Structure formats: C-alpha cells, structure tokens
Amino acid sequence: AVLASLMALAGRDTLFVFETPSFSVLLERARFGQVFHEHMQYFSPASIERLVRSCGGEVTALAENYHDWGAMAVAFRKRAPGPAKFRFEYGLEDIRRRAGLFRAQMDGAAAALGGLRGRETYGFGAAMMLPVLAYYLRTDFSFLKAVLDDDAAKDGLYYANLPVRIRHAAQLPPGALRRADVLVTAVDNARGVISSLIARGARNVVYPYHII
Numbered sequence: 001a002v003l004a005s006l007m008a009l010a011g012r013d014t015l016f017v018f019e020t021p022s023f024s025v026l027l028e029r030a031r032f033g034q035v036f037h038e039h040m041q042y043f044s045p046a047s048i049e050r051l052v053r054s055c056g057g058e059v060t061a062l063a064e065n066y067h068d069w070g071a072m073a074v075a076f077r078k079r080a081p082g083p084a085k086f087r088f089e090y091g092l093e094d095i096r097r098r099a100g101l102f103r104a105q106m107d108g109a110a111a112a113l114g115g116l117r118g119r120e121t122y123g124f125g126a127a128m129m130l131p132v133l134a135y136y137l138r139t140d141f142s143f144l145k146a147v148l149d150d151d152a153a154k155d156g157l158y159y160a161n162l163p164v165r166i167r168h169a170a171q172l173p174p175g176a177l178r179r180a181d182v183l184v185t186a187v188d189n190a191r192g193v194i195s196s197l198i199a200r201g202a203r204n205v206v207y208p209y210h211i212i
Contacts (some may be wrong), residue, residue, distance in 0.1 A: 001199070007078050018058070020048065025070030027090050029211045030103040033187070035071065035130045045086035048074050053081040058119055062086070101210075102137045106136050107156070109208035118183045123147040125186020125193050126154050126166045133187060134162055137208065147185055148172070150196075177202040184208070199208045 006016070023042040026034055035042070043051070049059045059173050061075040062085075090098075091141070113121075123130075125143060126149040136139055141147070146167040149155075155168035177197065181204040190212050197205050 002200075003051060007055050007057060010078055012078060015060075017073065018048075018068060018071045019021055019071055020030070022064045022070045022072035024064055024089065025064050025072070027095060027098050028185075029066070029070065029102040029209070030098045030105065031070065031209070032099055033129075033133060036129070036135075037093060038122050043072065044088050045072065045074075046084075046088040046112060047147040049084060049086050052076045053084070053159075056080070058082060067188075067191070076143065079189070082090035106138075109138050109206060112206050113137075113143070113183060116206075117143055120145060120162070120178070120180045121183065123164070123183045123187055125149060125184060126135055126171070127149070127188065129188075130185050131159060131161050133185065133208065140164075141185075144183070145180075148182075175201065180204060181206065196202055 010016070020041075020043050021034060022038060023169045024040065024044040026032065045062050045064075048062075052059050054114075055078045056078060058079050059074060059076045063073050065071045065073075099166040101186065121144055123144045124147070126147050130147070131140075141162055141164045144164050146165050148167055148169040151171050152168045152170070154166045155171070157166045158164070178201040180202060182197050183191050183204065184207045186193055187208060190207055194205060194207065194212070
C-alpha cells in the first residue's frame with residue numbers, strides 16, 4: 001500500500017531507489033542473527049521485483065552488498081513491467097538447512113566460549129546489535145572483562161540490557177591482548193576486527209560464523 005501510494009503520486013520520470021536487507025544474502029551466509037524486531041519484511045531480489053511489478057513499476061537496477069549487512073539496493077521506475085529478471089533460488093528445505101547451519105554455528109561458538117571461561121576474555125567491537133548476538137548465543141556476556149572498541153567516544157558506556165562495559169582499546173597496556181582471548185562482537189565488521197586482533201597478537205580469536 002505504501003509503495004502503491006508513492007508511485008501514484010510520482011511523475012513518469014521519477015526514479016525510485018530503495019535499500020533493504022537482502023534475504024538471499026542472509027540465507028547464503030546463514031546469517032539468521034540478522035532476523036530481529038526492527039525489520040518487518042525481508043526481501044529477496046525476486047520478491048522486491050514482484051512487489052514493484054504489482055504496483056506498476058519495473059526494476060531497472062539491483063545490487064547486493066555482502067559486506068554491509070547484506071544490503072540490497074533496488075532502482076525502479078513507474079512503467080509497464082517487462083519480463084521478470086529475478087527468481088528466488090531457495091526452497092523451503094534449503095531455508096531449513098541454512099537455519100540449522102546458523103544454529104549449529106551459534107552452539108559451536110557458545111561451546112568454544114565455554115571452554116575459555118575463567119580466562120581473561122574480551123569482546124572486540126561495541127556493535128549496536130550486540131544484544132541480538134547475545135540472544136542467539138544464549139548469553140549475557142557477563143564473562144567478558146569488557147567490550148573493547150577503537151572509538152574513544154564509547155569508552156565507559158554500557159548496554160541497557162547487557163552487564164558489560166565498553167572500554168577504549170587504547171587504554172589496555174601494550175601487549176595485553178597477547179594474554180587474552182577475544183570474541184569478535186562486531187560481527188558485521190569482522191574482516192577489519194580480525195585483522196586488527198591478529199596485528200595486536202590476541203592469543204585466541206573467536207568468530208561466531210563460518211563465512212566472513
């Protein structure tokens with residue numbers, strides 16, 4: 001209804017550009033941790049195209065960014081649609097298998113963290129969605145000494161629903177991470193975080209997912 005009303009008000013030359021999480025990328029990477037209360041719909045290229053076509057539009061361009069939350073940008077115009085360009089590549093059993101892989105990853109990460117209990121353990125990356133990761137890992141991260149972050153503005157802050165403090169990483173003594181185990185808590189910035197932790201000599205690095 002929202003899209004139909006926008007297109008009814010738009011001129012013939014109007015170009016629409018929307019961004020939404022890609023359900024296809026989520027499935028490919030088994031990132032069901034990106035399913036949470038802030039999103040009401042999850043679109044694939046095929047379903048967003050079907051929505052646009054149902055409102056009298058045609059998709060002119062579509063791109064997915066695998067390293068920015070699996071974001072999908074779609075451009076379309078108000079015109080009679082031609083043949084459909086996209087199809088959904090997953091069946092119900094495929095989705096169930098990918099969901100099972102996600103749960104196995106979460107269980108494996110939780111088991112790995114359990115084996116580190118009692119040691120000096122930090123999180124790295126004060127991500128906004130850390131409480132969602134906590135939910136899927138079935139933990140409150142109270143075993144972490146702190147969640148480290150390179151943003152000095154976050155130093156001393158807390159999460160409203162997690163009993164863990166954020167510390168500016170620069171406050172640690174030189175070489176401190178060589179004696180520590182570190183969980184990647186900013187999972188959507190994993191490439192940069194893991195590279196940084198390797199450079200800092202972290203003793204063990206735990207990343208909850210198989211695909212980076």
